[in-house]
Amino acid sequence: MAxxxxxQAGDRVQLTDAKRRHFTxxxxxxxxxxxxxxxxxHDDLIGRDEGSVVRSSLGADYLAFRHLMVDHVLSMPRGAAxxxxxxxxxxxxxxxxxxxxxxxxxxxxxxxxxxxxLRAVGEHGxxxxxxxxxxxxxxAIDNVEQYFGTRPEWWEPKLADFGQLTRDGLGGPVDRVxxxxxxxxxxxxxxxxLLLPGGVIMVYVATVxxxxxxxxxxxxxxxxxxxxxxxxxxxxxxxxxLATRPEHRxxxxxxxxxxxxxxxxxxxxxxxxxxxxx
Ligand SMILES: C[S@@+](CC[C@H](N)C(=O)[O-])C[C@H]1O[C@@H](n2cnc3c(N)ncnc32)[C@H](O)[C@@H]1O
Numbered sequence: 134m135a136x137x138x139x140x141q142a143g144d145r146v147q148l149t150d151a152k153r154r155h156f157t158x159x160x161x162x163x164x165x166x167x168x169x170x171x172x173x174x175h176d177d178l179i180g181r182d183e184g185s186v187v188r189s190s191l192g193a194d195y196l197a198f199r200h201l202m203v204d205h206v207l208s209m210p211r212g213a214a215x216x217x218x219x220x221x222x223x224x225x226x227x228x229x230x231x232x233x234x235x236x237x238x239x240x241x242x243x244x245x246x247x248x249x250x251l252r253a254v255g256e257h258g259x260x261x262x263x264x265x266x267x268x269x270x271x272x273a274i275d276n277v278e279q280y281f282g283t284r285p286e287w288w289e290p291k292l293a294d295f296g297q298l299t300r301d302g303l304g305g306p307v308d309r310v311x312x313x314x315x316x317x318x319x320x321x322x323x324x325x326x327l328l329l330p331g332g333v334i335m336v337y338v339a340t341v342x343x344x345x346x347x348x349x350x351x352x353x354x355x356x357x358x359x360x361x362x363x364x365x366x367x368x369x370x371x372x373x374x375l376a377t378r379p380e381h382r383x384x385x386x387x388x389x390x391x392x393x394x395x396x397x398x399x400x401x402x403x404x405x406x407x408x409x410x411x
Contacts, residue, residue, distance in 0.1 A: 134282040140178045148195035205280050206245045212272035215245035217387050219367045228335040238311040239263040239295040244273030262290045295320045313337040318350030325356045330397040339388045357393040364389050
């Protein structure tokens with residue numbers, strides 16, 4: 134897939150009309166996009182720069198850009214709820230997903246996190262996306278293939294229960310583990326076994342009881358640094374002269390994020406010294 138340059142056949146393109154309505158098409162030579170305001174020939178876009186305006190047969194104008202990853206994630210079909218872009222960004226940075234990393238995620242769900250991870254690790258990395266439900270894995274595979282235009286060679290989608298994974302089955306330990314499932318704390322022993330010392334685990338959970346079980350579960354293993362937990366709130370702003378103000382509506386809560394590092398085996402991290410009470 135192309136990320137920039139003039140439009141090519143096969144590009145997924147978002148057309149926006151004067152009322153800011155979006156329409157997504159995949160460019161195919163000779164094909165026509167039918168709107169209630171006339172037809173747009175795909176050939177009128179192929180070879181033109183992104184950000185061009187194309188006119189329909191009835192004179193309506195459409196602004197054309199390639200789909201960004203966020204557009205794809207928010208519009209793709211879902212079997213399970215996706216991780217939203219604001220949290221995907223946090224996971225990539227706080228989870229320290231680096232080019233060439235071996236990354237394990239579960240459950241794959243609809244494949245939103247898989248797409249973000251695959252882009253971040255690049256072709257020299259490896260992403261294992263584990264999913265226990267075959268119908269959800271089918272969504273993930275379809276959404277990843279639609280986004281990249283093919284199945285990335287550095288991706289291994291797996292139909293399996295996370296608890297059944299072994300180092301041998303993954304071809305060795307991994308650098309990063311990302312869990313987005315209902316009861317991740319049941320699988321922390323498996324994570325301890327699969328994650329390299331110094332490796333990062335990140336967990337995405339929606340409710341307060343899940344957050345408590347996650348943090349307490351990580352502590353109980355004795356194999357992780359003190360977990361950090363947080364949520365991020367993103368509020369859009371409407372900028373229009375003296376009427377500039379925050380948007381009335383926002384996605385106030387998506388989920389909590391928890392991050393910890395795998396300790397070397399057999400170590401006890403230093404604890405803060407408390408002054409003795411008199
Ligand atoms: C909320 S979805 C994940 C969404 C995904 N992160 C995304 O961005 O599209 C949670 C998924 O975890 C899967 N799951 C739950 N328990 C699992 C397990 N033990 N092993 C593998 N997958 C599991 C569920 O079937 C479900 O598809």
